[in-house]
Amino acid sequence: MLRSVGQTRVTGRGNGEDPRAAELRAAVARLRRELAGHPADFSDRGIAEDELAVLAAMVAAGDPEIPRMRRSLLLIAGAIGSVSALSPGLMQVRTAVDLFGDTPPRRP
Structure with a gap:
């Protein structure tokens, strides 16, 4: 199977799961729980929930696209960035996304 630049297979490494995928899965699950339990209703909550689902x-699926992951992270941060109670969970998601490396530079 051909993959475009910026895609990295994250499952099936030897006999276990890619640790980056496990970290991201845990971070996303944590932030989703924290967001669901947060009492305040804010206008961009749905955006954050949608992007966490993405x-x-x-x-x-085992085939995350790094540029799309970074876009989702940016949208989540913009949606919940001002809710300080969610900051630690957001940072955990960011750290997990960063484990996948940088986005390759765009070609001119």
Whole structure:
């Protein structure tokens, strides 16, 4: 199977799961739980929930696209960035996304 630049297979490494995928899965699950339990209603909550679902689906499929992961992270941060109670969970997701490396530079 051909993959475009920025895609990395994250399942089936030897006999176990890619540790980056496990870290991202755990971080996304934590932030989803924290967001679901947060009492305040804010206008961009749905955006954060949708993008967390996108990240979870990419990891579950085993073929996350790094540029799309970074876009989701940016949208989540913009949606919940001002809710300080969710900051630690957001940072955990960011750290997990960063484990996948940088986005390759765009070609001119």
